[in-house]
Structure formats: structure tokens, C-alpha cells
Amino acid sequence: MKRFFLYTFGIIFVFCLALLVFIKINSSPVSQSSSPKTFVVNQGDGIVSISRRLKSNQFVRSQLVFIFHAYRLGLNRQLQAGTFLISSSLSTEEIVQKLSRGGSHDYWLKIIDGTRLEEIKNQVPADFSSLAADLEGQLFPDSYLIPEDYTSQEILAVIQKNFSAKFAKAKVSATNTELSDSQIVTLASILEREGRSLTSKQMIAGILLNRFKTNMALQVDATVQYARDTIRRPKEYWQPLSSVDLRIKSPFNTYLQPGLPPSPICNPGYDSLYAAFHPTSSDYSYYLTDHSGNMHYAATLDAHNQNVAKYLISD
Numbered sequence: 001m002k003r004f005f006l007y008t009f010g011i012i013f014v015f016c017l018a019l020l021v022f023i024k025i026n027s028s029p030v031s032q033s034s035s036p037k038t039f040v041v042n043q044g045d046g047i048v049s050i051s052r053r054l055k056s057n058q059f060v061r062s063q064l065v066f067i068f069h070a071y072r073l074g075l076n077r078q079l080q081a082g083t084f085l086i087s088s089s090l091s092t093e094e095i096v097q098k099l100s101r102g103g104s105h106d107y108w109l110k111i112i113d114g115t116r117l118e119e120i121k122n123q124v125p126a127d128f129s130s131l132a133a134d135l136e137g138q139l140f141p142d143s144y145l146i147p148e149d150y151t152s153q154e155i156l157a158v159i160q161k162n163f164s165a166k167f168a169k170a171k172v173s174a175t176n177t178e179l180s181d182s183q184i185v186t187l188a189s190i191l192e193r194e195g196r197s198l199t200s201k202q203m204i205a206g207i208l209l210n211r212f213k214t215n216m217a218l219q220v221d222a223t224v225q226y227a228r229d230t231i232r233r234p235k236e237y238w239q240p241l242s243s244v245d246l247r248i249k250s251p252f253n254t255y256l257q258p259g260l261p262p263s264p265i266c267n268p269g270y271d272s273l274y275a276a277f278h279p280t281s282s283d284y285s286y287y288l289t290d291h292s293g294n295m296h297y298a299a300t301l302d303a304h305n306q307n308v309a310k311y312l313i314s315d
Helices: 002-027 047-056 063-072 092-100 117-121 152-171 181-194 198-213 221-232 270-277 301-313
Strands: 036-041 082-087 107-110 143-146 286-289 295-298
Touching: 002 063, 002 092, 036 047, 047 063, 063 092, 082 092, 143 152, 152 181, 152 270, 181 198, 181 221, 181 270, 198 270, 198 286, 198 295, 286 301, 295 301
Parallel strands: none
Antiparallel strands: 036 082, 107 143, 286 295
């Protein structure tokens, strides 16, 4: 009996010693680098999710040891949502304490492809009332993590840096060299509102360029929507046109004015920028989108009218 007790005690002792060694080793810093990195805890994140991401981002050595220290320190229910600057030179215990004190309450700004300046202003807590109209087209659609204390100009700097990078990427091996960079953005903004896929946007780009080269009116509904909504400032933008809208006197009314409008009509995404630089060459001069979202193309006005009768009026 005594021998069994000593044997059992020995096993427990060795296990506890091994556990302590494991905890000690895995509580130490991952590295000696003191450079801080951003770590975001979202509202509603649980301790398991937090520990898993800390481990995968190499802030801690062990997910289980992080959870252990959080419970040991009584901070398992006090981990805060926010954005933290964490160095991998911190011990696991120090990281637990840091996450329990709260980070900055940054927010996500999501710019949706094809939205115009006025629609984006309503999403941002910062004062965007001074946004100049010439920024239309350069507010690249994406999700941005914005520090809560950023001014409107600092927010713009983040967005425009992203735009510049995506624009340069889309421009690589460009086949459309006839338009200036500003005209490319304007064309891309039209493609964003008119096409649904990269393929359709490239086809529409080629068609609009065919019209542009012959000084033919582009006749794009989206540009008239932009002209109308700029005048009326509706609660909801991009609503269908009426026959009266097509007579609006505006440089953006491409039914009345030949060539591209003077500036972009919305903020295009990457596919639209790429399509503007890489249009599909064809003999088509007309296109339409049916009620199911399918594209139909034609080389002549007669063929286009037949498409209208078949895919729009007949429905």
C-alpha cells in the first residue's frame, strides 16, 4: 500500500513538474523583437477565439497557456474589444493584462463598389463636409480599419493610398492607351454602374470606346442618373430613369453630350479599373442588359432595336 502511494505520488509530482515547466516555457515571449503589431479584438470575441488568433499571429506560444493565465489572473471575463499594439517580446501574462485594459475603439469603414461621394459621407463619423467633388472616383471600394481619432484628411490619405496601388496594378500591360489616367477613372466609373462581371465590363469598355472614337453619343443611363441625382439630391441614389430625365441639361447627360462625362460618376472597384485599361475589342456599338441581368450586344442600330424588342419590350 505504501509502495502504491509513493508510486502514485511520484507520478503526480512528475506530471505537475512537467506541467509547470510547460507553462513556464510557453509563457515566455515568442521573440525578442519589440516592434509592436496591430491586434484587433472584435466585439463578442470569446477567449478561445482570441487565444487562437494570438497563437496564429505568433504573439503567444500556446493557446492553452494564454487561457490558463487569463483564468489565473481573474481576467478571463475582462478582455476588451478594440485595437491593440502588441509586441511579441511580451510574456503571455503581460499580453493578458494588456488585453484586459482596453484598446482604442477603431471602426470599420466599408466603401461599396459604385457608390458616389454623397453616399460615402454618410458612413463616416469624421467631418467629411469639406470633401471636394474632384475626389469622386478615387475613394477605392474596400474595408478600412480607421483609428477613432483620425481626421477626414487622414482617412482620405489611407483610402487614396489604396486607390493608387490598385490603379497602378490595373494599369500593368494596359491595351487602352488612348485615354488619359483621369479619363480611365471616368470610364471605369461608368463600367462599375453598367456591368456586373469583369467580362461584361471589358466588353462594354470596348463598345464605349468604339463610340468615343467616332464622336458618337455614349448614351449611358448611369451618367444621366448621376446628373439627375446631383441636381435633386434624393434620399436614395441610382433609381431608374424616366423619359423626362433623358432631357436633363448637364455635361453628364451622355444622351445629349458626345464623349465621356467631365469626371467620374462613382467610385469604381478593381475589376472596373482593369476593364477600362483592358477593353475587349469588337465591332459592337450597342449593348443592353435584360431583366435577368444578361448582356446582349449588337453592331448596328437595327440589330440593337431587335434586341430591345426581344429582351426588354417583350418582357
